[in-house]
Amino acid sequence: MPAHVDGEQPPSPEPDSSRDGLVASAGHETAGRLLLAAVAAFAERGFHATTTRDIAARAGMSPAALYIHYRTKEELLHQISAYGHRRAVRILGDASAAGGTAAQRLARSVTAFVRWHAEHHTRARVVQYELTALEPGHYAEIQALRRRSGEILRTVLEDGVATGEFTVPDLRGTTRAVLSLCIDIARWYDPAGPDSPEALGELYAQLALRMVGARDSAG
Amino acid sequence: MPAHVDGEQPPSPEPDSSRDGLVASAGHETAGRLLLAAVAAFAERGFHATTTRDIAARAGMSPAALYIHYRTKEELLHQISAYGHRRAVRILGDASAAGGTAAQRLARSVTAFVRWHAEHHTRARVVQYELTALEPGHYAEIQALRRRSGEILRTVLEDGVATGEFTVPDLRGTTRAVLSLCIDIARWYDPAGPDSPEALGELYAQLALRMVGARDSAG
Numbered sequence: 001m002p003a004h005v006d007g008e009q010p011p012s013p014e015p016d017s018s019r020d021g022l023v024a025s026a027g028h029e030t031a032g033r034l035l036l037a038a039v040a041a042f043a044e045r046g047f048h049a050t051t052t053r054d055i056a057a058r059a060g061m062s063p064a065a066l067y068i069h070y071r072t073k074e075e076l077l078h079q080i081s082a083y084g085h086r087r088a089v090r091i092l093g094d095a096s097a098a099g100g101t102a103a104q105r106l107a108r109s110v111t112a113f114v115r116w117h118a119e120h121h122t123r124a125r126v127v128q129y130e131l132t133a134l135e136p137g138h139y140a141e142i143q144a145l146r147r148r149s150g151e152i153l154r155t156v157l158e159d160g161v162a163t164g165e166f167t168v169p170d171l172r173g174t175t176r177a178v179l180s181l182c183i184d185i186a187r188w189y190d191p192a193g194p195d196s197p198e199a200l201g202e203l204y205a206q207l208a209l210r211m212v213g214a215r216d217s218a219g
Numbered sequence: 220m221p222a223h224v225d226g227e228q229p230p231s232p233e234p235d236s237s238r239d240g241l242v243a244s245a246g247h248e249t250a251g252r253l254l255l256a257a258v259a260a261f262a263e264r265g266f267h268a269t270t271t272r273d274i275a276a277r278a279g280m281s282p283a284a285l286y287i288h289y290r291t292k293e294e295l296l297h298q299i300s301a302y303g304h305r306r307a308v309r310i311l312g313d314a315s316a317a318g319g320t321a322a323q324r325l326a327r328s329v330t331a332f333v334r335w336h337a338e339h340h341t342r343a344r345v346v347q348y349e350l351t352a353l354e355p356g357h358y359a360e361i362q363a364l365r366r367r368s369g370e371i372l373r374t375v376l377e378d379g380v381a382t383g384e385f386t387v388p389d390l391r392g393t394t395r396a397v398l399s400l401c402i403d404i405a406r407w408y409d410p411a412g413p414d415s416p417e418a419l420g421e422l423y424a425q426l427a428l429r430m431v432g433a434r435d436s437a438g
Contacts (some may be wrong), residue, residue, distance in 0.1 A: 046265030128406065129348060173414070173422045176407075181396060184403035187347065188395075195392070203392045210429045 031069040038076040042126045047133040078138040084127035085145035092152045102160030110208040111201035117185040118197035124186035167213035250288040257295040261345045266352040297357045303346035304364035311371040321379030329427040330420035336404040337416035343405035386432035
């Protein structure tokens with residue numbers, strides 16, 4: 001396994017763009033720039049080692065300018081986390097609701113979820129690894145979104161079992177395993193490596209179909 | 220999905236034990252206590268937010284007492300990471316070399332790897348998520364151990380393909396996916412939850428057999 005494949009990579013900055021959903025979620029261009037700066041800082045040094053001063057400096061602003069938009073760094077983390085988790089619910093919800101067989105819905109859901117984690121691996125890492133730094137109320141809100149993602153995927157697996165497409169001895173554990181496999185992409189993904197988000201989505205859709213014992217998937 | 224299943228859990232301290240391999244790897248009881256204190260501190264606040272003073276305080280020592288054993292906190296991280304990665308190579312090497320069919324060797328390897336990540340989820344998280352904080356020489360050493368783990372598992376998959384037991388269109392990607400699925404356990408595992416390391420090992424062995432298209436594994 002080459003180093004770039006399973007190695008934890010230094011976080012790479014993601015391109016700033018006015019069409020970026022995270023930036024747009026801030027509702028204000030300056031606030032959006034601060035969210036991107038916070039993602040980069042949290043990914044590089046961790047939430048607890050980052051100060052609001054660090055974030056302001058990365059965004060080319062004064063700490064006072066930051067405080068106009070965010071009172072604390074936890075508020076920035078919450079915004080990033082809530083955006084990421086709402087995206088996950090939307091991605092899985094759209095992909096699983098688009099019709100077709102359970103196998104088609106599972107493949108579509110996994111492909112979309114994988115692509116998001118590969119394309120946004122730096123922010124996905126922040127979203128996934130800094131949860132415990134959230135305030136209790138924010139943590140509870142995010143946990144509800146995580147449960148919702150799990151329920152959406154579990155319904156696809158249940159539907160496949162009901163139609164006889166899938167054979168799943170442990171629905172809860174297998175649903176969690178499929179999500180876990182996709183989420184871990186954020187840990188090791190390297191955009192400079194050989195795997196495009198699209199190719200990875202295709203491979204993982206096939207692996208997920210095998211995990212649920214989809215008919216003919218092992219052939 | 221209940222909160223304890225996919226929620227990132229507050230790190231729980233692992234039981235100190237003189238029979239603990241990490242403690243023993245320090246070669247000295249006091250140094251071993253410092254390693255356990257460092258694991259707890261890094262897991263809770265991240266490497267960059269932790270000071271050697273924090274680690275010494277957790278171990279009930281003065282910073283001066285710490286410096287007798289470790290000059291820097293990076294030295295502590297390196298010791299923890301090297302121990303964890305050597306364990307991984309040993310676990311996979313022993314399990315895959317113990318004979319039997321490729322399916323038996325894969326099942327045994329995955330079961331053992333899963334159990335280690337569940338039982339030692341806090342230190343596994345430090346080992347997996349703080350790699351980029353290592354000095355270049357240490358980082359290269361750990362990357363070599365990671366490649367070795369990947370090669371061991373890949374050989375099992377190759378053997379299964381050679382004997383016709385497995386059908387694997389993408390050997391590199393599938394090997395990485397099986398390891399990734401196991402490693403991500405460190406992120407979400409909760410010892411207070413319903414999943415014992417043994418039950419999880421059994422489920423994941425079955426899922427891995429499906430991922431490699433093992434004959435009869437989907438039935």
